[in-house]
Amino acid sequence: MLGKKEINEHGHLVIGGCDVVQLAQEFGTPLYLFDETLLRENMRFYRQSFERLYPDYAVAYASKAFICSAMCRMVAEEGLFLDVVSGGEYYIARSSGFPADRIIFHGNNKTAQERELVLREGIGRWVVDSEAELEVLIEEAKNYRNGKLPLLFRLTPGIDPHTHQYITTGKIDSKFGLPIVGGVAREVMKKALAFPQFELRGVHCHIGSQIDSLEPFLKACEVMLEFMFQFWKETDFLLEELDLGGGLGVPYLDEQKDQFPSISEYVEAITGKVRAWCEEHSFPLPRLIVEPGRSIVNTAGNTVYRVGTVKEIPGIKKYVAVDGGMTDNPRPVLYGARYQALVANRMHDRSRERVSVVGKCCESGDVIIPEIELPRVLPGDILVVEGTGAYNHTMASNYNMIPRPGVVFVKDGKAKLVVRPESLSDLIRRDVLPGD
Ligand SMILES: Cc1ncc(COP(=O)(O)O)c(C=O)c1O
Structure with missing residues (x-):
């Protein structure tokens, strides 16, 4: 795991003292989740290191x-x-x-x-x-x-x-x-x-x-x-x-x-x-x-998705599709960037299967992780992609008119919504119907 993460008595992933499965329920998915302590710590590491030297x-x-x-x-x-x-x-x-x-x-x-x-x-x-x-x-x-x-x-x-x-x-x-x-x-x-x-x-x-x-x-x-x-x-x-x-x-x-x-x-x-x-x-x-x-920001950031379709092509591949993709993280498509993920609601599950984590965009290239070993993933699971703090939220798009995720900061067991998720009505906020 990257950053500071724990597992609670329910076998759920905990970031910044908050149960990620609960956060997914409360704020919806996909969601960018930042560990505020880690953000502040990284900024202080920079300043303190200079201060000393x-x-x-x-x-x-x-x-x-x-x-x-x-x-x-x-x-x-x-x-x-x-x-x-x-x-x-x-x-x-x-x-x-x-x-x-x-x-x-x-x-x-x-x-x-x-x-x-x-x-x-x-x-x-x-x-x-x-x-x-x-x-x-x-x-x-x-x-x-x-x-x-x-x-x-x-x-x-x-x-x-x-x-x-x-x-x-x-x-x-x-x-x-x-x-x-x-x-x-x-x-x-x-x-x-x-x-x-x-x-x-x-x-x-x-x-x-x-x-x-x-x-x-x-x-x-x-x-x-x-x-x-x-x-x-x-x-x-x-x-x-x-x-x-x-x-x-x-x-x-x-x-x-x-x-x-x-x-x-x-x-x-x-x-x-x-x-x-x-x-x-x-x-x-x-x-x-x-x-x-x-x-400063990458390791402190994670993206929380909910798994939708799981599709197996026998002898070839198992696709795990999440409710986001290249719209909230274009880096794999842009640079072939690599990521790892966790199944936040079953952190103690020791079963393993090789899958490909893909997004919901209308592009075959919309792959977040081409190949990863995860516990057996089921529809409804909460999948957390780690290390998405940098160049994800700022590079997000509305391709396929998918609303962009909100951002939540977590610290000491408290969660703060700092960017609300886009709504469907946000998608037409700038539209002008000629003649109206
Ligand atoms: C001028 C300039 N400064 C700082 C940065 C930040 O770089 P990094 O996020 O790799 O630390 C960039 C990134 O492209 C940059 O162009």
Whole structure:
């Protein structure tokens, strides 16, 4: 099992002190269920690890992993910053009362409406992604409400985190950021220096997601610090902030539990690297920013389904169909992501059968778990897919006009509904019948 889970006297799965079978009855299925203690613990692990090791830092939770008003409020309470990539994420954060000066605004194509909203309300850091964006901002930032607009510049350091092969290529192919190689980033940033409406705070990179080793992060530290150092030498301007993005991976399966660095190992490694590099080069320690998403929320999240049809094709396969699918979790279809599941109402059942867990969407590819050993599954059983906290709720769709699930936070035996499930009437809320 992932996260902190127990089994009660009825043989039911318990999360956050709550009986999951009862929650399924009370709130309906499918349902996203988050262990609030685990969410808060992960945020504190980040902060405490930095607190111990590094003088000046900020942890910005990447809201794209999972966002709702209650989550934004929790992030604010835990003293984190928030990373947003759209006017929508910014709006949810601000509506929940999240302070604008703790928000970092990303995006490779910020629209005019998004820029107007953020410039009107204020921002902690604006991350410039391209030269075209800077050009537009030169005019628009003149009337920024809080004076100088605090900028980070997103750079592409040319690191491949997936193969663990560090590529220092001449050509960096990404829709995000300004390439370091060829001097593109340096020239754009030098240009920005000339405008009094900007305050150049530092540089940013995000080398990828679900990264299972520390080396790519350490390499990114080196490349980024080298850039900051060169920029200082050439312009005499000291960039004070280094934002390393997110990307720390997490296990999705029990067998992967030892394959990922912990939050504290990650923080230890990057702070150690930055300290050592700065000492060696007599470079002032920058303020260090990280933007973790998945490593804060994934393990804390689960999806609770009710089993409907169970179909056996003799000698071939047994299909267990649940009342959700690619609409609430598109990751298996998108990336071939792997998950594990539990039968929450019969946790002591030792029978085993090999099944395929599928959704109810009108797509053969709507498979949540292609193959898994579970206790004999019956219609009406409550099936819990673990580790769905990140990029599930935020990537959910209404394909086949299936209403999206609600979200419940559980803690100390209490359950709080924080996003209500969509109703059928929600599905036509935006429809307009011509002529009416
Ligand atoms: C700029 C940026 N920061 C942070 C993150 C969060 O990454 P993760 O959820 O892997 O920690 C992402 C994810 O794509 C990102 O693009």
